[in-house]
Amino acid sequence: MSKSLNSALAAVLLVCAGGVQAGVLGLGSTATPEMIAGWDIDIRPDGQGLPDGEGSVADGEAIYEAQCASCHGSFGEGVGRWPVLSGGFGTLDTLDPKKTVGSYWPYASTLWDYIHRAMPYAAPQSLTDDEVYSVAAYVLYLNDIVDDDFISNRETFSKVKMPNEANFYVDNRPDVQNTRCMENCADPRQFEIVTTINGVTPTGHFKEDSGVAANHYGGATPIATAKATEVALSDAATNGKSVYDKACMACHTMGIAGAPKTGDVADWSTRIAQGMDVLHSNAINGYQGEKGVMPAKGGNMSLSDDEVRDAVLYMVESSQ
Amino acid sequence: MSMRIRAKEQNGLVTVQSLIRHPMETGLRKDKDGNTIPEHWIQEVVVESAGKQVFAAALNTSVSKDPFLSFAFAGKKGDTLKMSWKDSAGETDSTEVTVS
Secondary structure, eight states, X not given: OHHHHHHHHHHHHHHHHTSOOOTTTTOXXXXXXXXXXXXXXXXXXXXXXXXXXXXXXXXXXXXXHHHTHHHHOTTSOOSTTSOXXXXXXXXXXXXXOOOOTTTTOSOTHHHHHHHHHHOSTTSTTOSOHHHHHXXXXXXXXXXXXXOTTOEEEHHHHTTOOOTTGGGOOOOOOOOOOOOOOOSSOOOGGGOOOOEEETTTEEEOOOOXXXXXXXXXXXXXXXXXXXOOSOOOOOHHHHHHHXXXXXXXHHHHTTXXXXXXXXXXXXXXXXXXXXXXXXXXXXXXXXXXXXXXXXXXXXXXXXXXXXXXHHHHHHHHHTTO | OOEEEEEEEETTEEEEEEEEOOOOBOXXXXXXXXXXXXXXXXXXXXXXXXXXXXXXXXXXTTSOSSOEEEEEEEOOTTOEEEEEEEETTSOEEEEEEEOO
């Protein structure tokens, strides 16, 4: 018995050794165009990838009723908690936004891609291309994006404009620069973690000469950065303190992300020297400095310009 | 189009499904700035088929936005079905379909 098993194994090994080898390691085989086509099913916003075929709203209604309506509802209103497909126009900027194909999706091509790829839920990729064209046309019709005589095919479908397309835009925020220090850099061995945010994130490290490290090692130098004495504040700066507590202190207390610490006279003096207009402008519009980044209004866009000015004044008056 | 209606006959019974696009504001909600959103809701829905009223509903503020109504009545294929509504702002609309 064991002998016959051995010879069977040997036969299998022989077959393997004589099989097709691919690449340097002789592993796997090169994918054929048919194999790639099976995976390459995405549809682009410009219609690239749409196959031949055609469907009408009327055909789509019949298929939709049979395959889709049990979950998505006869009119795309969504049964129970299943996804709503239609309506919701004008709700995106309200407290109760309703994101549907019509109110939210930027491109009709996603509809074709998604139905073809993943629907019906219980039997994905069971619809023919014609059926997908029909159902996609019907869902557009439910959203009043096309009329009931719409015939969808590669040409007409790629021309469909979705109402919400213009509200999508490319993120134009600049990349964060992590500039390496190449000379006169602080010695990493001297870095001290002095606090953490909620005990999670290590933040803030200091050069030895900042006083913090020396103090930590039992030196006599007091912490230079914190001002022990209360500073007399102007009215505007007093107003600014509440804004500061709300929006600025997360970074400006510990100097996170290169923020000048409130009360750090040395760090602030060069900034104050630029004039208040520059500081206001940088705080309101955001600023990318050598050392760090200041998000516009500290990332809290609900603040008014005046509130930001007051908060800047508070920091300036507390740091000179 | 403010209404969508589907009416299908089977064994002498016409099943009607309908969806009306309507905000159904109760007049009790406030917008982001704290201002009251004025009430605007459907008061009355009437459906007639073959010259006869087959359905009527007195809706009020407890009914959701975009109300979905479904009911059945004895009828036959080819009958016309006319659905109309009237709201608290005095607006009305109606749509006619054929039973299939």
